[in-house]
Amino acid sequence: MNSSANAGADACAKATTKSSRPNFISYIPQNSAQAFARISQTHRVEYDNHFSRLLMHRPDTPTGESLIMSSEFLAEQAKKFSRLHSLDDEGCARDRKEGAAIFLRLNDRERLELVASMIEAWACDLPLNRPMISGALRHAWDSEPYIGVGRRGSYVSAVARSPGGEEWTMQEFVEDWGPDLMTPDENDQLNAMEFPLTVYRGGVGKFEELADGVSWTSSFEIASFYANTWPESWGNMGQPLILSMTIELEDVAAFLNDRKEEELLIPEARFMHKSMRIVGHEQASVATA
Structure with missing residues (x-):
């Protein structure tokens, strides 16, 4: 992240208690089952809790309305989007398809909040299942939320204009996620x-x-x-x-x-x-x- 992301570091740390969490990135650079096995169950639960907090406790939703996602749904997303992605092409394709399916079954408001939470987790350097999140983000990029009196841009651009969007730039997002959004x-x-x-x-x-x-x-x-x-x-x-x-x-x-x-x-x-x-x-x- 560049200086624009650093400007939101306090908010990021507040949302994720980043200063006290283990650096999961150092455990998963090779995306291997052996590396993931070294992460203790306590740390995995802690990470799930971090992602769940992002989903449940953002100070403002992009629509300015309260969330309607159930705690069971939030727990499900925390587990799926943070799990280690598959090592083979077929498994990555399954992960991508599953991420897209999760996004598509939500309503506009839920989609906005899910996208906001995934992007905030990325901006805070939390490890993510990239194929699964790219499946959700591709639909978020291609489709438009209904906000107020009409449709405005994409779900991603709507989140960029919402509280918390100052922690990252669209240029950073596209540079990092663009290649993952593409199909083969x-x-x-x-x-x-x-x-x-x-x-x-x-x-x-x-x-x-x-x-x-x-x-x-x-x-x-x-x-x-x-x-x-x-x-x-x-x-x-x-x-x-x-x-x-x-x-x-x-x-x-x-x-x-x-x-x-x-x-x-x-x-x-x-x-x-x-x-x-x-x-x-x-x-x-x-x-x-």
């Missing part, structure tokens, strides 16, 4: 792409706000949809804006195409302002940072 087929598609590649990002608002975003697409039509059709459908009448830039493979953390949007996650886009152009207007111009 999407990874193959990314590696088969020809670079340099022109990508686009559409939305409404100021250049700086849009340019810092991590979500881009290789399709101008998709960018235009997010600059025009999508905001209008929710009553956002701000100024449409479409940006473009040319990238290399090393700029991309992930390629996601489950929604056929040819989405490329670019964590360092905020440092690439000078290479971006404003497109989609009568007079295309070079954007300045």
